Amino acid sequence: MRNRDARIGVVGATGAVGPVAVELLRQRGYTNVRAFASARSAGKTVAGLQVEEATPDALGAGDLDVCLFSVGTALSRELVPRVVEGGAVAVDKSSAFRLTDGVPLVVPEVNGRRAAEHDGIVANPNCCTIPLTMVLKPLHEAAGLARVRVSTYQSRSGAGVERMEELRATPPAEAHLDMDWDFDGVDFDEEAKLRAETRKILELPDLPLSVTCVRVPVLIGHSEAVWIETEDQLSPDDATRVLRQADGLRVEPVPRPRDAVGIDDVLVGRVREDETVANGLVLFLTCDNLRKGAALNAVQIAELVLERRAVAA
Ligand code: 2RA
16 A cells, blocks of 8 residues: 655655656655755755755655656765655665665566565666566576567656757757767667666676667657577467567557557557567567656556555554
8 A cells, every 4th residue: 555645755856757746646645755966956846845955864854755766877876865854765766776786676567566565765766677678587487488689769858858859959850869878889879778777687698689779769768679589489479479468568550659659558569470480589668768768667567666665564
């Protein structure tokens, strides 16, 4: 049962993800929600909440049960430990702690028990990792994953509100693809994150996984084309049946990002045989990156934590 009196903080409330988190918490009946952001945004209003400044003292004061962070990695490193010292569980969306040993990296439909076992920091995965693992996990249980290749089509909102405004101001004929992540000469850090996080969540540290990430001129909705090789044969029809039964997925003949905006489910479809390899499947998925790719996943993690705390009390 949901504890609607839980004291919940949302840090980064004026970014692309924060307002979605505040709105989701409101829709789910939580009444004790506080919004935090930088000094520059303090005093503004987000979904009816007055924004407080996210100082270490305010966040560490001990009057929060759970705190959802959607801020940059450097700020998360500074503020998340303070919230935890104050006794709250921090659900952190940055990449600061995702690969840290002992910090669970959680997609509730895939490995929710990890959040239910843990106090302290729970990491919220990358917005492409979340839908990818939701699709891969049931296929792995059905036929064993042997190899995965992914190409992403990531929307502008993944890069923040300013990049959304920039796209709104761009004439359609001048909008371009981009690759706007940190580049080490071989990989973009986004590609490395997607590989490492998927392996950690699925507990398949040696899974062969090749990733190419691309930013597309779409406002909201991250999509992925995924080529999968399985250990055992799995026909497209059987794979579709497996995906239909999985939590949080909706099978659509042609999943498009515009159909995913504002909904909770990950859309998956175009499931077909990859005839170039043995036991090969190809599929396409898309989801609202601000919602299931970020805010909704964080809220679901918070609910697992709160449920466990309520049972323990
Ligand atoms: C992106 N993964 O879309 C990120 C979201 N911060 O670039």
